[in-house]
Amino acid sequence: MTVLVYLDSVGPQLSASQQEAFGVAAGLGPVAVAVGSAVSADAVAVLGAAGAQRVYAAEQDPSGSVAVGQADVLVGAVRASEAVTVLSSIEPIETEVMARAAALTESALITQVSAVEPATEGPLTAASGLAVRKDVLSGEWSSAVRPTTATAFLTLVPGVPASAQAAAQTAEVVTLSTGGREGAQIISRTPVVYDGRPDVSSARVVVSGGRGTDGDFGPVEQLADALGGAVGSTRDATDEGWIPHNTQVGQTGATVRPDLYIAAGISGAVHHVAGMRQSGTIVAVNTDMDAPIFDIADFGIVGDLNTVLPQAAEAIRARKQQG
Numbered sequence: 364m365t366v367l368v369y370l371d372s373v374g375p376q377l378s379a380s381q382q383e384a385f386g387v388a389a390g391l392g393p394v395a396v397a398v399g400s401a402v403s404a405d406a407v408a409v410l411g412a413a414g415a416q417r418v419y420a421a422e423q424d425p426s427g428s429v430a431v432g433q434a435d436v437l438v439g440a441v442r443a444s445e446a447v448t449v450l451s452s453i454e455p456i457e458t459e460v461m462a463r464a465a466a467l468t469e470s471a472l473i474t475q476v477s478a479v480e481p482a483t484e485g486p487l488t489a490a491s492g493l494a495v496r497k498d499v500l501s502g503e504w505s506s507a508v509r510p511t512t513a514t515a516f517l518t519l520v521p522g523v524p525a526s527a528q529a530a531a532q533t534a535e536v537v538t539l540s541t542g543g544r545e546g547a548q549i550i551s552r553t554p555v556v557y558d559g560r561p562d563v564s565s566a567r568v569v570v571s572g573g574r575g576t577d578g579d580f581g582p583v584e585q586l587a588d589a590l591g592g593a594v595g596s597t598r599d600a601t602d603e604g605w606i607p608h609n610t611q612v613g614q615t616g617a618t619v620r621p622d623l624y625i626a627a628g629i630s631g632a633v634h635h636v637a638g639m640r641q642s643g644t645i646v647a648v649n650t651d652m653d654a655p656i657f658d659i660a661d662f663g664i665v666g667d668l669n670t671v672l673p674q675a676a677e678a679i680r681a682r683k684q685q686g
């Protein structure tokens with residue numbers, strides 16, 4: 364049965380979270396894509412190369428509306444494709460569209476999904492027959508969930524394992540109406556200036572600083588740049604105004620699963636750990652050898668971050684120069 368991947372828009376190449384959704388979908392069945400905006404020929408080629416057999420797209424960009432027109436496109440795509448499984452990332456706009464489309468089709472919406480597999484046992488009422496794992500409380504719990512409606516909408520956390528690679532296709536395009544409805548209007552847009560580094564939610568390397576930086580994130584940024592990673596932080600650091608809120612990791616910030624997470628000057632409070640404990644390798648730098656962060660670290664360095672981080676950044680730059 365066709366598996367539908369919902370994307371809000373398509374760039375010159377798929378983002379990491381979009382690729383992950385394709386990887387999960389390919390393990391479940393033939394892949395189709397619903398896009399909440401109009402698509403160019405280049406975008407269709409990108410989607411076909413990733414394995415989409417069919418692309419359902421808005422006939423025009425639903426400018427001026429938030430989620431309503433996009434959800435109408437997604438509902439149209441679900442009906443046309445007869446997909447029983449719809450996947451997206453946990454990006455806010457995609458989650459809004461998935462939630463609205465799930466409500467419109469009276470379907471299950473399962474957010475923060477960390478694994479999806481065909482179910483092999485137990486009573487199943489979902490046409491999809493899926494076994495789903497869902498992160499709860501920023502990953503402190505993992506729940507087994509079985510959708511019980513004919514169609515299930517699942518939003519995937521970053522780093523969800525891909526089960527297959529779909530073969531490249533020449534994707535067929537089907538355009539769908541946005542319905543002409545508007546639930547909320549965008550009245551102005553202000554560009555947000557980012558620091559040029561990867562987004563903390565999807566970066567493969569995150570270097571985070573806490574209160575131990577004493578407000579100077581320079582060493583954290585230097586090491587992040589040497590590694591090509593994102594800068595993260597604790598809530599104490601963002602509350603102090605030392606670093607923007609969009610870098611905060613934890614229960615009330617981003618949930619991250621990078622390959623490498625470096626925690627510098629961070630004590631390891633439960634609210635912070637909830638957002639990063641599922642990282643691949645965790646390195647902690649702290650002056651206090653009894654800091655709780657060392658309990659979950661794979662590697663620990665008892666030392667001053669102002670000494671350790673610049674040394675590490677220098678060593679990495681030197682190694683890179685050697686090739």
Ligand SMILES: Cc1cc2nc3c(=O)[nH]c(=O)nc-3n(C[C@H](O)[C@H](O)[C@H](O)COP(=O)(O)OP(=O)(O)OC[C@H]3O[C@@H](n4cnc5c(N)ncnc54)[C@H](O)[C@@H]3O)c2cc1C
Nearest residue numbers: 573574575597598613614615616628629630634635650668
């Ligand atoms: C409802 C709720 C939600 C919350 N959500 C979040 C959240 O999403 N994310 C989050 O992070 N927090 C969150 N918090 C706050 C959380 O409980 C902690 O207060 C916070 O994570 C601590 O931040 P910290 O590790 O930077 O500071 P601290 O706990 O003060 O730790 C600082 C550490 O730096 C070390 N240090 C000091 N100087 C140096 C140095 N020069 N070099 C190396 N190490 C040094 C110290 O030994 C210490 O271990 C939440 C709290 C509540 C109540």
